[in-house]
Structure formats: structure tokens, C-alpha cells
Amino acid sequence: MSGLISLTEARQHILQACETLSAEQCAVTEALGRTLAQDIVATHDQPAADMSAMDGYAVRLEDCAVGQALDVIGEAKAGDPFQGTIDVGQAVRISTGAYVPEGADHILIQEESERKGDKLTPTVQQSANGFIRAKGRDFASGDTLLSARKTLAPASIALCAAAGLAQLSVICKPRVAVLTNGNELCDPGEPLSPGMLYDSNGPALVAQITSWGASPGWQGRGGDDLRAMKACLEQALGHDLLIIAGGASVGPHDIVRDAFAELGGELIFSRIALKPGKPAWCGRLGSMLVIGLPGNPASAFVTAELLVKPAILAMSGQRVGAEIPLQTARITDALPANGPRESFLRARVSDDGAGEILITPLGDQDSSLLRPLAESDALLRRAQHDEACEAGATVAYMPSR
Numbered sequence: 001m002s003g004l005i006s007l008t009e010a011r012q013h014i015l016q017a018c019e020t021l022s023a024e025q026c027a028v029t030e031a032l033g034r035t036l037a038q039d040i041v042a043t044h045d046q047p048a049a050d051m052s053a054m055d056g057y058a059v060r061l062e063d064c065a066v067g068q069a070l071d072v073i074g075e076a077k078a079g080d081p082f083q084g085t086i087d088v089g090q091a092v093r094i095s096t097g098a099y100v101p102e103g104a105d106h107i108l109i110q111e112e113s114e115r116k117g118d119k120l121t122p123t124v125q126q127s128a129n130g131f132i133r134a135k136g137r138d139f140a141s142g143d144t145l146l147s148a149r150k151t152l153a154p155a156s157i158a159l160c161a162a163a164g165l166a167q168l169s170v171i172c173k174p175r176v177a178v179l180t181n182g183n184e185l186c187d188p189g190e191p192l193s194p195g196m197l198y199d200s201n202g203p204a205l206v207a208q209i210t211s212w213g214a215s216p217g218w219q220g221r222g223g224d225d226l227r228a229m230k231a232c233l234e235q236a237l238g239h240d241l242l243i244i245a246g247g248a249s250v251g252p253h254d255i256v257r258d259a260f261a262e263l264g265g266e267l268i269f270s271r272i273a274l275k276p277g278k279p280a281w282c283g284r285l286g287s288m289l290v291i292g293l294p295g296n297p298a299s300a301f302v303t304a305e306l307l308v309k310p311a312i313l314a315m316s317g318q319r320v321g322a323e324i325p326l327q328t329a330r331i332t333d334a335l336p337a338n339g340p341r342e343s344f345l346r347a348r349v350s351d352d353g354a355g356e357i358l359i360t361p362l363g364d365q366d367s368s369l370l371r372p373l374a375e376s377d378a379l380l381r382r383a384q385h386d387e388a389c390e391a392g393a394t395v396a397y398m399p400s401r
């Protein structure tokens, strides 16, 4: 379509305009979802010494014979090692997680022994050395445990904590301002006057950007007044990213782009061959990236997924490509041929009970509708000029929840 760029091109432009932000320190307990700015390198061995994997007795394997008593000479507890050495015919009571005393090469588990006073008798033949976790088995001093640019999930947080790190160097969270637009908008909680509409894009966008790891900053509402709009844009200056929802189209009151241009904003792209989302645009105001989304609620939501999410992930230091990562499923309904815009249909994913993933586009795809949006958990993607497809065909989708 003339004058419209493809979604992939739009994402390429956005990714080129996003630099990874600087680093900051973050408590390991607060680091979920953050991206490491540096490698994590172990400064100690884990375990720090050979360690028992079971509750029982540290012994010499060669001393173990069924019915032949050993002398229990002490105890090794987790955090309180036995100080001596095990000699021929001796055993030390040991707990899971305790260091294995010098001289021992086997843990006789308590279920396979009988204890009477200081005498310990194996009741089951011991065939091979066992139940000792070697020093450094998990990691050794100097090992790289996690590489820079890794996004921290709960298991990687466990590894950082095990490495002894209370603070981690992570990429700063992008600070994102959200501006919604329309004289018709009012805040949830206010009485609804005639002609007015509750602002659903503002809360939705704040929820979306938070779920992608951004830090919501200034939030405002612009109307149809150019001066007031310029004042809004000025208030947002200094953020890493400004999202403007609404006023993106060509109507006489859609003055957002005029205000942006008058403040010296530099347009990066305008309009995409995308449905919903044709009026989406992107630019730069000072050092702040600005992404303009259409005001229709489903359009704002979908274009935020497609355009804002990659910007936030890239600024947060995560690897993200211009191509959208898609999954495949079998469609339950036939679809007509697609038009010239790449389309994303609100859809529901299910399982046919035999392990096959099914996808059902929701009936009414009008971009003003919130109920199908809230029912959906996937966006079914149709390429530009996609042919009609039969029920049962394999189609591509992007999970959206």
C-alpha cells in the first residue's frame, strides 16, 4: 500500500532508535525480570567441600561389611563440620548438607544400618561409593554462572543468591510516560456525563508496559487543544519513551502530530500496513522516543504489543528481533482472504485433548471492542494478501497474555 510501511520495517525503525539503557544496582530480591548488565562470576566453590547428600554415617567403603560393627566417633552437621579424620573401622554421624569428614569416602544411609550406642552395623551390603556431592559440583570459583543480557527468572535469582550476591548490576528500567487523548474521556470512578467515555487505554497501557518491565512515569490526558497538547508533550520530556494513544488519525481534532511537529519532533515513520493499527506512528522528541498508537482500544492494545513491547525490551537490554516470534496452531473456522494490511485477529487458543493446539478467531473484530479483547489470549496473524484459509489449516499466532 502506498505510503504505508510494513510491520517488520516499523519494528526495525523502532529497534534502531532504541539504545540499551545504562546500568544500576538492584537487590537480588527485587531482580525478577531485570536484565543483567554484567556477567555473574562465581567467587567461591559450591559446594565449598565434599558434602553428604543423605542422613546417615560417613564411613570408609572398604570397612563396610554386613554385620561388622564400626565405632561412631562424632557428628558432622550442616554448618558444623566434624573436625577430625575417620580412621579404619570408624564412622561419623552425618546430616544431609554436612561436609564429609576427612578419611571418609562413602555415606552409609541410616536405613541401611543399625545403631546401638556408639556401635554402628551395616545391614545391607554397600557396593559403590555413594551419596557424596563433590566440592564445586554446582559451580567452581571463576565459573561464569550467567552472562550479561540474561533476563532473570526465579531460578537465575537463586543462582545469583547462591553466588553470594546481594546486589546485581542490571539495566535500568525504561521510564515510560503515557498520554491518552480525547475531550470525550474521563477517569473511571467519575460520573459518566452524556457523550463521555471512560479512559480504558491509559490503565491498559500502564498495565502492559509494567508487565514488560518498564517503569510507568508521567501520565496525562490531552484534548483537542493544540496549546494544551504541546504542554502535555513538554511535561513528558525526559522520559525514555512516551506512548501517545489516540489522535493518531486524520480527523480535524487529531492535533497530536501537529503539536509534536511544532515542538521540533522528528518523525521516524507514519502509518503502517497493519490492521488494526494503520495510523500508528513513531518519532523522536529531544532524546525521548515517541510511539503514537491509534485510539480505538483494541488497536491501542494490539499496537502496543507489536510496537511498544519491542522498544521496552530493547531498552532493557533484551535481545529482540524485528520479526515477530510466532507459534502455529490449527484454525477451527474458515477465514476469507486477507486485504493489503498485515492483520492480527483477537483469538482464543485451546487444546483438542490430543495435544494439538487449536485457535479460534473471535466473532467481532471491530477495533473499538473490549470484550473480545478481554476474552482473547492470542493474536492470530495474517500476512498481507494472505489467501483464504479452510478450517483445519495451520496458521500463525502470537500469545497475548
Ligand SMILES: Nc1nc2c(c(=O)[nH]1)N[C@H]1C(S)=C(S)[C@@H](COP(=O)(O)OP(=O)(O)OC[C@H]3O[C@@H](n4cnc5c(N)ncnc54)[C@H](O)[C@@H]3O)O[C@H]1N2
Pocket (backbone or CB within 6 Å): 180, 181, 182, 184, 185, 197, 198, 199, 200, 201, 202, 245, 246, 247, 248, 249, 250, 251, 254, 276, 277, 278, 279, 293, 294, 295, 296, 297, 299, 367, 368
Ligand atoms: N478518514 C479516516 N478516518 C479514520 C481512519 C482513516 O484512515 N481515515 N483511520 C481509522 C482507524 S484505523 C483508527 S484506529 C482510528 C484511530 O483514530 P485516532 O488514533 O485518531 O483515535 P481517536 O479518534 O482519538 O479515537 C478513536 C476511538 O477510540 C476512542 N478512544 C480514544 N482514546 C480512548 C481511551 N483512552 N480510552 C477509551 N477509548 C478511547 C475514541 O473515543 C474513539 O471512539 O481512526 C479511524 N478513522
Ligand code: MOO
Pocket (backbone or CB within 6 Å): 274, 275, 276, 277, 278, 279, 294, 296, 298, 299, 300, 367, 368
Ligand atoms: O487501526 Mo484501526 O485500529 O484499524 O481500527
